[in-house]
Amino acid sequence: MLRFASTSLAAIAIATSVPALADNHAAKPEAAATSAEAIAPLPDLIDEVAIPYTQFELDNGLTVIVHEDRKAPIVGVAMWYNVGSKDEPEGKTGFAHLFEHLMFNGSENAPGDYFQYLQEMGATDYNGTTSFDRTNYFQTVPSGALERALWLESDRMGYLLGAVTQEKLDNQRGVVQNEKRQGDNQPGGLVFYEIVETLFPKPHPYGHTPIGSMADLDAASMEDVRAWFRDKYGPNNATLVLAGDISADEARPLVEKYFGAIERGPVNTPAAAAIPELDEDVRTVMKDQVAATNISRYWTAPGLDSRDLVALTVGAEILGGLSSSRLDNALVRDEQIAVGVSAGNFSFQRVGVLNVGATVKPGEDAAKVEARMDEIIAELIAEGPTEDEVRRAATQQVASTIRGLEQVGGFGGKAVTLASGEVFVDDPEFYAKQLEILATLTPAEVQAAMQRWMTRPAMTLVLEPGEREDDYEEAASVGDSEDADADPADNTLTVSVERPKPEIETLAELDFPTVQETTLSNGMKVYYAQRDAVPVTRVAISFDAGSAADPVAKRGLEGLAMSLYDEGTTTRSSREIAEERERLGAVISTGGGSDRSTFTLTALTANLAPSLDLMTDIVRNPAFDEGELRRVKAQTITGIQQQMRTPQGIANMTLTPLLYGEDSPYGDSGSGTVESVSAITRDDLVMFKNRWIQPDNAELFVVSDMALEDIKPALDEAFGQWAANRMARGLKDFSTIAEAPEQTRIVLVNRPNSPQSFIYGGMITNARAQDAGIVDLLNANNALGGNFLARLNMNLRETKGWSYGVRGGVSQREGAVGYLVSAPVQADRTGDSLAELRREIGEFLTDRGVSEDELVRIVNNEIRELPGQFETSGAVLNAMQTNALYDRPMDYYETLSERYTNQTTESLDAAAREALDLDRFTWVVVGDAEKVRPQLETLGLPIEQIELEQ
Structure with missing residues (x-):
């Protein structure tokens, strides 16, 4: 899809990234520049892009869009609700995002975690997100599981509140607050708040971030939450898109069956939001743990319904988005006074943000970099881009769209493309109209749009290396002596309407x-x-x-x-x-x-x-x-x-x-x-x-x-025709790989003023990626740490609420297989969290191995998701390379279904216990030693403390 609205504003808060450390390419000696005649014309490329669809509306107001694509036995399901953080009233910031979490925590007829039901279906590319403008849920499911997916989506739309308990609210409040801590804990993590509050001062609807404030999240009551759901999540405030192995005639009776009885609710009219203009230029200087000074400039801009949208996006690409952008050529390539540049047009439904930035090369004068950046911006606005620049930027956009449309679902496939157009601008074909504008866009149009919007007052934000001066907003629960495991009140599940779960039909096998x-x-x-x-x-x-x-x-x-x-x-x-x-x-x-x-x-x-x-x-x-x-x-x-x-x-x-x-x-x-x-x-x-x-x-x-x-x-x-011309071939000596130590230990790296600690631990196993038995270890880990429903995550995230997410992973390399656990946790629970990780792993390896329920869920998920895993040509290409790396036959993935079917709890337990030994783990903890060390000392393990070099 066109990426005009798909990028979070958080991504532009800091532009300190540098080119990938492994970015290489190739050519032959007689190569010459490509002639224009050899390149396909842009209109011909645009003709390749089409998403035919059928649209209808149920009596209760639910908008349904169906796109038929029979390339694989899968269907992308996208449910978009017309509610985002811009619709939140004062004192209730973060509610839309909090509710996104709650709607994964079970409904009246599907009371378990929704990831459980998604894995039962073999779903791939599933998640939910909240932005300023909408909340969406998406999953790609095998065709035979579509009815189950529609039952699941409809149950949380129409039959949710009986399953929302005080315990779930408290838990997800904690998870969201840890999500906020995790973002805040990154270098530059507080910049986003400053940008939003400056460009869109209260009470502007875009004047707070979707994550919300700790205080408002603390204050969210059960009645607040229930009222929010009743007001915002009715069928007439939603759009359902089905894209893939289904026709409109097949879809309509299924959608009627599962959604038709849900009553209308109030219609959420998206909050009106003018495009504010700063009275004068604003300059803000912040310090944080960054390696180099970053200078970023921000202007408010129009939203998705503006005719300037495409022109501004292309202008930003020419200025600092393309690899050959003007800022890149001048500041990075030629003058070498910056190590990175950026520019983008980040458009939302009502407003947008234009951003231009440069990261100063250490040792260079930041003022000089900023002055040169200003000169280049002014030159482009005054003279306009060249025809070649416009065509190159437009071609990149079109090519990205074509590649993205191979996928029916996920974050950016056909379902999302149709849904975003319908929800944001009442037009599923919005993408096509933007492409047509790209095909005919002129340099004069780009110049005019930049003159209109980039000559207004701007915010300049300078982020310098140094000790962070701004305070974190912390939740009231931190430091509370109340037992986190105490049973909250109001945990009664009620069911208003019994809705039996439909069976999953026979599913197609993988045809690699x-x-x-x-x-x-x-x-x-x-x-x-x-x-x-x-x-x-x-x-x-x-x-x-x-x-x-x-x-x-x-x-x-x-x-x-x-x-x-x-x-x-x-x-x-x-x-x-x-x-x-x-x-x-x-x-x-x-x-x-x-x-x-x-x-x-x-x-x-x-x-x-x-x-x-x-x-x-x-x-x-x-x-x-x-x-x-x-x-x-x-x-x-x-x-x-x-x-x-x-x-x-x-x-x-x-x-x-x-x-x-x-x-x-x-x-x-x-x-x-x-x-x-x-x-x-x-x-x-x-x-x-x-x-x-x-x-x-x-x-x-x-x-x-x-x-x-x-x-x-x-x-x-x-x-x-390429002949080898080598010196002595290099050798890799895998015999030098260390064995796991005989005793576990903790290495504490002191990172002061961290609201979270990052726990990272593991060991080298005796497994080999080339062995057939690696599949048993991988599936054993799917019970312990490999996915959302695994024990480590369910404990620290879904039960304790101390983390936004925990994973344990089998790290496969040609010469060694490691096992690694990563857990970002709130600082005041660091010791407790590491104790829980060790307890879970220890019990898993001794007397509480893989359960029968876990085995059934894991095996069903692995088998049923196989067709969806290889929907795209990129996935197939990666699989071929992996097979070659580990000396597997090219039909390897087609053989996995039988291997999974033959797995038992005993075979998975044996694989885990052969590979892992809790007493030989090394644990690294990155956090504020003053707060964290006393907690870790209670574990009775050796601790080595390291101070970071400044």
Whole structure:
């Protein structure tokens, strides 16, 4: 879908991110710039985009939209309620979001956690979200489970209140407050509040964030909550979209059956909200644990119904969103005074926010960066963009839309596209009209819109490194001596209407695409699968390298090298590569993680030939220019420094060498250290290329709507004539991986003034990712920590309310399998939380293993979700690469159903107990030592305290 309204304003609160640490690409020596004639015209691309639908309305006012797409036996279900945080009155901020949580906690006929019912159906891509403008719930389910999904959605719409108890309200209040703490605890986590309160001063409807205030959440009573539901969640205030393996004729009787009897409620007329204008420029300076100063400018702007929407979005892309944006070219590439820039148009239903920002390169003058940023903004407004800039930005938008529409559900597929148009602007075809504007947009229109909105008074927010000066808003419950486990009153479940749960029909089995194997002229192996849902081709060339290939003294070498591959080849400059990608609507990314270094092309098939030519040049002919090396190294180092200021980054960088061993291939988080990256030279990059990025060390993976015989000649031209030119091949010594210690311990990393602590623990197991038995360990963990319903999360989130979410995961790598537990918890419950984690794990490994109910739920979910897991060509491409990495047959996923069916509680318990030993875990806790250490000391475990370097 068009991404105009899908990005949270929170994402623009701070722009301190830097380019990915592993971002590489490729090309061949004779490559030349792509000619305009080779590129498909933008109107032709737009003609590829269509979501035909049928719309009808029930007598009770429920709007229903159905899109038929028979590519897979799944249906995307999206329920959108016309209520968001802008509709909350004073004193009740956060209610819409709180209710989103409560509506997952059971209804009268489905009293359990809704994730339980979703997993029973084999649902994928399921969640719920709240924004300023709407609340939505979505899931993609197997076709045979659609009736069950409609029963579930209708029960929480019409029959919820009898299941909302005081206990559930208190618990979810705690969960939401921990969600707020988790966001606030990040570097720059308080910036969002400042932006909203400045641009939209009270009583403006957009003047508070969807998360709400601690005080208002504390004050929410049962009667408040019930009144909010009665006023806002009626069928005539909702839109249901079904997209996938269903027709309108099939859908209508089912929707009537489950929703037809629900009575109308009041209609929520979205709060009127003028676009405010600041009286004068506002400047705010904040300090926080950031690695570099960020300067961001914000203007209020029009909402989704404005004709300026597309023009402003394109203008922002040209200014700072595109890889070849004006700010990027000037501040980052040419002058190298910034390590990152950003710009965006973040539009909501009634209003929007335009943002432009730059992150200052450490050591540079922030005032100079800001002055240059202002000059570039003023120049674009005064002179307007070029035709080529407008076309490149428009092509990127269209290509993103085409790729997104392969998915029927999820966060951005067809169901969301239709629902957002209907709910926000009363038009499911809103996306198509925006595309038509893109096709004909002129530079003059972009310039006029920017002149209209970006010459008004603006807010400038400067976020500097330093000790945070602003106080956290804390909940009244913190420090309360009341027993958190005490039984609250008013916990009676009532059922107003009995509604039996429909049976799940016979479900289709996974039909994984047939994978054909062939070789290129130089012997490079090719794995190919055909998918024709969208006109897109995906190509990945994967090398047996990854961060595990880094020499111990040069940690971060692979990541830095991969980042430099698309920063200039022997025939193209960094800027030329960026511009060419944008003209083609192509995405060329790099990565692969610990074990593989991978270049991935996602191309519009109409533009495949020139896109593949560009990819080939990037892969084969990196220039590793000294100037670009200096620039990217500075960005990478700033990124590492920023990681060491986030709770998760600190925990990961601390625990990883403790688990795997400092000198092992996995002894680093993958990014390296400031010292190791600083020491890397161009000769090191060339050495990495010659040892690892060679054709005899590569495999090629392709998923396309084209047939193999049609695409293979292009692949052979791109990579089949490539001859190896390597020095001695690098080696990875997995024998250096450490064994788990004989005794558990706690490493406490002091991070003062943290409202949450981040607990991160684990051990190296004796399991192997290549062994068939890994499936048993994975499913055993689905009972312990692997998903929402697992014991660790249900305890600390759903029972105690001490965390927003806890997970335990099996970390599979080619040379080692680890087990890791991550738990962000409120600071005053750190010791209690770690005690509970240890208790749960200990009991699971001794006398309270996988239960029969857990086994049935887990096995049913794993089998039933298989078709939905591989809906997209990207998912198929990733699966093919995983199969190759672990030496599995390409039909591996089709064999899993039988494996799951044969699992027992005994087989899962045996797998977990063979792999895990509670007494050999290492626990890292990142938090305020003054508050946390006394709690941890009560556990009786050895504690080592580390002070962070400033």
